[in-house]
Amino acid sequence: MTVPTPQKSPARRADAQRSISAILEAAVAALSRNPDASVSEIAKAAGVGRVTVYGHFPNRTDLVDAALARAIAQGHAALDAVDLVGDARQALTRLIESSWQLVSQYQSLLLAAQGVLPPGRIRDLHAGPVARVEGLVRRGQDEGVFRSDLSTPWLVGVMHSVMHNAADEINAGRLDPDRAASFITATVLAAFTAPGRRVPG
Amino acid sequence: MTVPTPQKSPARRADAQRSISAILEAAVAALSRNPDASVSEIAKAAGVGRVTVYGHFPNRTDLVDAALARAIAQGHAALDAVDLVGDARQALTRLIESSWQLVSQYQSLLLAAQGVLPPGRIRDLHAGPVARVEGLVRRGQDEGVFRSDLSTPWLVGVMHSVMHNAADEINAGRLDPDRAASFITATVLAAFTAPGRRVPG
Numbered sequence: 001m002t003v004p005t006p007q008k009s010p011a012r013r014a015d016a017q018r019s020i021s022a023i024l025e026a027a028v029a030a031l032s033r034n035p036d037a038s039v040s041e042i043a044k045a046a047g048v049g050r051v052t053v054y055g056h057f058p059n060r061t062d063l064v065d066a067a068l069a070r071a072i073a074q075g076h077a078a079l080d081a082v083d084l085v086g087d088a089r090q091a092l093t094r095l096i097e098s099s100w101q102l103v104s105q106y107q108s109l110l111l112a113a114q115g116v117l118p119p120g121r122i123r124d125l126h127a128g129p130v131a132r133v134e135g136l137v138r139r140g141q142d143e144g145v146f147r148s149d150l151s152t153p154w155l156v157g158v159m160h161s162v163m164h165n166a167a168d169e170i171n172a173g174r175l176d177p178d179r180a181a182s183f184i185t186a187t188v189l190a191a192f193t194a195p196g197r198r199v200p201g
Numbered sequence: 202m203t204v205p206t207p208q209k210s211p212a213r214r215a216d217a218q219r220s221i222s223a224i225l226e227a228a229v230a231a232l233s234r235n236p237d238a239s240v241s242e243i244a245k246a247a248g249v250g251r252v253t254v255y256g257h258f259p260n261r262t263d264l265v266d267a268a269l270a271r272a273i274a275q276g277h278a279a280l281d282a283v284d285l286v287g288d289a290r291q292a293l294t295r296l297i298e299s300s301w302q303l304v305s306q307y308q309s310l311l312l313a314a315q316g317v318l319p320p321g322r323i324r325d326l327h328a329g330p331v332a333r334v335e336g337l338v339r340r341g342q343d344e345g346v347f348r349s350d351l352s353t354p355w356l357v358g359v360m361h362s363v364m365h366n367a368a369d370e371i372n373a374g375r376l377d378p379d380r381a382a383s384f385i386t387a388t389v390l391a392a393f394t395a396p397g398r399r400v401p402g
Contacts, residue, residue, distance in 0.1 A: 114315075115316070119369070119372065120373075123373065147391075149387065150384055150387060150388065151375070151376075153370065153375045153376075154366075154370060154375075154376065154384055154388075157366040157369065157370055158363060158366055158388055160366075161362035161363060161365065161366040162359060162362060162363075162392075164362065165355075165358040165359055165361075165362040168320070168358065169354065169355060169358055171320065172321075172324065174352070174354045174355075175352075175354075175355065183351055183355055186350065186351060186396070187351065187355075187359055187392050188392075190348070190391055190392050190393075190394050190396070190400070191363075191388050191389075191391050191392040192391075193391050193394070193400045194400065195387070195391070195400050195401065195402030196399055196400065196402070197399065197400055198397055198398065198399050198400075199391070199394045199395065199396050199397065199398055199399075199400060200396065201396030201397070
C-alpha cells in the first residue's frame with residue numbers, strides 16, 4: 001500500500017517557490033564572491049534557516065549545481081541582446097565581449113562547481129551558450145571567414161579556453177582586467193584565421 | 202631543555218629515501234590512472250603500509266603535491282632533449298609535440314592536484330617548464346616571428362590553455378587523440394601570428 005503524497009496548497013507552493021528563488025539568488029551571489037561559501041552562509045544571506053535550504057537541496061553539491069544552472073540561464077538570456085548578424089568576425093567580437101563579462105562575473109562560482117561537479121555535468125549545463133557560439137562559428141566557417149581545417153567544436157573550445165586563460169592571468173596579477181577583452185579577441189580572431197590568410201586587425 | 206633528535210644511521214636514511222621514492226613512483230602512476238586514487242591504494246602499489254606513507258606525507262594533499270612535483274621534474278628533464286634552436290616556429294612545434302605527450306600522460310594527476318592544491322601552488326610547481334616556453338616565445342617575439350602586441354606571459358598561457366582544451370576535447374569524445382598535437386600546433390601558430398601577417402602552414 002502506498003502512502004498518498006500530501007497535496008500542498010497553491011499558497012504553500014508559491015511560498016516554496018519564493019524560498020527556492022531567494023536561496024538560489026543568495027547562492028549565486030555568495031559563490032561568485034567565494035567558491036568555498038558554506039550552506040550556512042548562503043542560508044543566512046537568503047534569510048532562511050539551514051534546514052529550509054536542505055529541504056530544497058539535500059546537499060551542498062545540489063545547491064552549487066542549481067546555482068550554476070541559474071547563473072548560466074540568466075547569462076544566456078542576457079546574451080540574447082547581442083547582435084549576431086552581419087560580418088562573422090565582428091559578431092564574434094561582440095559575443096566575446098559580452099560573454100567575457102559573464103565569465104569574469106561568475107568565475108568564482110564556476111570554480112566552486114568544478115570542485116564538486118563532474119566535468120560532463122558542467123559541460124551539459126553550458127549546452128545553451130555553447131550552441132549559440134557554435135552556430136556563429138559554423139556560419140563563419142561556411143562563409144570562409146573562419147578556418148575550416150579545424151572542427152567547429154575545437155574552435156568553440158579554443159575560444160572558451162582563451163577566456164579562462166584571461167581569468168587565470170588576472171588572478172595571477174599578470175593581466176589588467178581592462179585589457180582582457182581585447183587580448184581575448186585579438187587571440188581568438190588570429191587562432192580562427194586559416195593558414196595562408198592574413199590575421200585581421 | 203630540548204630533547205636531542207635521534208640521529209638516523211646512513212643505512213636507515215637510505216632505506217627511508219628508497220621508501221619515499223617507491224611511494225612517489227606509485228603515487229604518480231596511480232593518480233595518472235585515477236585522480237581519486239586513495240592513500241591506501243598508493244601504499245599497496247608501493248609495497249608499504251599506510252602508516253609508512255603517512256610517516257613521510259602527513260596527509261593526501263602532501264602526497265599529491267609531491268607526486269605532481271616529481272612528475273613535473275621528470276617531464277622537465279625529458280624536455281631537455283627538445284632542440285629549441287633555429288626557426289622559432291619550428292622549435293615551438295617541437296616543444297608543443299613533446300609537451301603534449303606529458304600533458305596527455307599526466308592529465309589525471311593534474312586533475313587530482315587541481316582538486317586539492319590552490320592554483321598558485323600548481324603554477325609555482327610548473328615554474329621550470331613555464332620558464333622554458335617563455336624563453337622560446339620571447340625569442341620568437343624579439344625576432345619578429347611571433348606577435349609582440351600581446352605579452353609573453355599571455356602567449357604562454359594561451360599555449361597551455363589550448364593544450365588543456367585538447368585534453369578536454371579528447372575526454373568528451375570529440376577529438377581523436379592522434380590529431381591532438383596537429384590541432385594544438387595549428388591553433389597556437391595562428392594565435393601567435395601578428396595582425397596583418399599571414400598564418401603559416
